[in-house]
Amino acid sequence: MLKQLSWLILLLEVVELSYILPVSKPSEGASGFTGIWRSFKPVIDVGKCRKCLLCWLYCPEAAIKRVGDDYMSVEVDYRYCKGCGICANECPFKAIIMVKEG
């Protein structure tokens, strides 16, 4: 009996409880690759960037990535960036321009 029960628990773990119970799991792209919504894309001019991180702070999508050894450089994750333009509007050094897609 006990053995059967432990098998059942193992089975549940394998099939993943979350798909039996209506419990969602944290996932990137819960609504897909939202980058395809974009009509303008932000392009960062690395030469002008002063690494103030304001674009990272304000991006609603967490689509600005902090990269480099000290995580002080910024990069756009185009898979998810929706092209809202907030980063370009807020950059104090005009290092981001919005370019038409397509």
Add this chain to the structure above:
Amino acid sequence: MGGFKGGGLNMSISIRSLTLNEYLLPGNASCPGCPASIGLRMLGKALEGRYVLVIPACCSTIIEGPYPKSSYGVPVLNIAFAASPSAAAGIKAGFEVLGKGDIHVVVWAGDGGTADIGMASLSGAAERNDDIIYICYDNEAYMNTGIQRSSATPYAAWTTTTITGKSEHKKNLPMIMAAHKIPYVATASVAYPLDFVVKVRKAASIRGMKYIHLHSPCPTGWRFPSDKTVEVGRLAVQTGLWPLYEIDHGVFKLSDICKPLLDKRNRKPIEEYIKIQGRFSRISKEQLAELERYVESLWNEIALMIEKSKMSEGGC
């Protein structure tokens, strides 16, 4: 206002000090330029994952995404409108019993869910001083159902149910919460994320009921381009329409960003805020004058509260 354009910089914390971890995951359903998303991201960075969310119906339930995926990096309880504060109090009590009292329970609700539909149970939780953090992200209408007016919609603003502009003023929720004598009330804006983070952390350090009202300019409902969310939020503060303050155990404290605004001459003209939003495109001269009177009386009240707090601190 000094410093950078993103005024939230001259704060006691730096952008660099925020965790790189994200608790609102990319690829979610929010509109481009969504203020709720900025707020949810900053909430995650403030509490660094040590929290659970209670969310009634609102845009943020949609942002959460369809089963079996969730855009939130923490557990979420979705619950009927009027039940969120009570449900949160119950979860907190459960955590206490399990010895996990250090996990914060945060209600994240819209202005409709807070100022209208959830008002009674919010008032109940405040009266009982339940140990929760309640954050109202205020996009000034029922956005999720198609931009209907709420009691937090400002005077003269267009919504689909106030097509000639709302004839009543915005309900002053933070002050209503302060009247409950809860330990902590604060106003914040998505345009000043570091100020918001500091306030959330302060709230988390206090036991009992905490209320934070987060002004959240919504490009979809307010009819402005999606790149202007932060700019509109900043103008709301700089024109004096949305003052940032804390009421910490009854003591009123104007936030540093807003201190210069006590002098009327330092406030930007309301037109600057109004003119970039489609929802105010048909505002009349009289309505504008009425909004100006509203700001005036708001700041007169603030000046009085500062005086009162000085007196009580001085022990008079």
